[in-house]
Amino acid sequence: MLKISNLNVIFHTYAGEVKALNGVELSVNKSELLGLVGESGCGKTVTSLSIVGLLPPNAEVVSGEILLNEKNLLTMTKEEMRKARLKDVAIVFQDPLTYLNPVLTVGSQITEIISTEPKIFLPKLLEHRLDEIAQVENEKGRLDTQLLSEKQHLNSALETGKLDANEIKRLTRNYILSILRSVRLPHPEKALESYPFELSGGMRQRVMIAMALVRRPKLLLADEMTTALDVTVQAQILQLMKELRNDIDASVILITHDLAVVAEVCDRVAVMYAGDVVEVADVDELFKNPLHPYTQGLLASIPRVDSTIDQQSSIGGSVPNLIYPPSGCRFNPRCPKAFGKCPQTKPKLVEVSPRHLVSCFLYEE
């Protein structure tokens, strides 16, 4: 589905070149929920912004490729990239209030996604309504005349690709309401009429998710999606993500620094450190059997409610300055198990056991 290989991104800053991503390797399978974890500044967000092509102007992609369904996102023109963002790659940001336009109603902000490019979305609208009609048919065994004629009408519209504006409007509203219902937004009709500040944090985040889902993306990036929400709402949103993943048929990358979130919802986890993906494994495997010394340190430093300890375990040292990153394995200055080879060359990400990849010399032959 998505395959990132050898992605190097640098930021040109006054202080020097920040080598933010150092050959990131990552792949996401179809309909998979991948968690991308790591501490602040390790390159999680830069990775996601590279995928959607929204890196800030001072960033430069030095090398690498990002393949989405065999198409390289990095070599696309601006317009192709815009279309890709519209159709294929959606991103949900962390703070749902500031990411909504304060002066337009929620409804007009969702609707405009469709109304700006009606050609792209028309088949989706028609198929959605036809699915609804088919569902009624399944339940009742037959259709009344009204629905039957609507079905024929929509089928012919599907073939010709033409439908008049009012009907598109009606279908759009119907489609959006059903999406809003699927994200469990209470009173969706009312919410469409309200301004972002009239909604609670959880409702806004549901709106943001709905905005992503409306486009039926192939890949959904959730960048610290639940960070700004309180724990109960966070739990609801995560539950929602779990439920939705079956319906939306999209791959999801959940970017977070919260390992509990990862353990709760993800299928696989990629751990990043200082611009490198250091370990990728299935969730259970990673929590049971962390291989990379950084992952081990990270898991050991999760505070636990059920034990009283005097000293919270932590990883010694501090995150390296990425203008002058350590040579070789970027974790070597802080690594308790570092040895001669570590500062010299960068370890490759290799599969040490089935579906468990790690980039560390301890596990290389």
Next chain:
Amino acid sequence: METNPPSETVQYGRGADIRHALHLLKRNRIVLAGAMVSVASIMLALLSGLLVNPTSWNQQNSNVILCWNNPAIDWHIINVFNCGGAVYPLGTDLYGRGLLQMIILAIPVDLCIAFEVVASAVLIGVILGGLAAYMGGLVDEIILRVTDIFLAVPGILLAIVLLVVLGRSIPVLTTAVLITWWPFYVRLVRSQVLGEKEKPYVERLHAMGAPGFRILFRHVVPNSIFPVVVQATLDIGAVILTVSALMFIGLTPDPKFPELGNLAKQGIQYLFTAPWLILFPGLTLLVISIGFNLLGDGIRDIFDPRLRR
């Protein structure tokens, strides 16, 4: 002790907006006064054709020049002519026309020029300022340098030159004032858009693949428009004053033309013999421009949904 019961339903949507705006308007007396004056002057302007014969300004009646027959005010001036039987509530002017009628005819002239100038300036400002800020680089540079050129020339002087060269007519006057007015809006809109386009929701729109022009004109501009609306309302008063000033110094299409500055101009020579001649057009100018100024201040508080919680 009076306690309000908690309201059971929260109001949403546009209806609630308008109700809330009216509520804020009622609370703020000064703004309410400004709004009333502005609305009243606009109404008067719209109805002026019905109240006064629009061509009457061109008539002349040498029998009733500079007369005052309103017993409500005694000017203590000896040589005031009597107007015979006719009633002129605000006296008559140099041409024997009723001053009240002339003021009623002048209000739409002034307001119309002011609205035309401000609306065009806002439009130009939004388009050029928006593009300059949003596209940046060379486009920004070109637009800014052009506004600089226009700002470098003193506004009133440029207007005078244009009126003298192109002839003294209302369209030329409107254009002349507009030419000195639009650069401020370009700068204002540009500065607002520059701040607004860095906001997270713009990033989200990019991430959703929204087209650039749509992001600019549907999202960024409406979010940056409040200072512009305030400025525009304030400028209605300012443009009226500028236009009157130009007329006052004699740049009129016709000495008899009903325009507040032009009407006031007649009065300078007769300051002590016919004070109403300068007083009432001047007062009208004052009231209208203060009215729009107060309204401008109030609009921001009322129509900015972000200030409402």
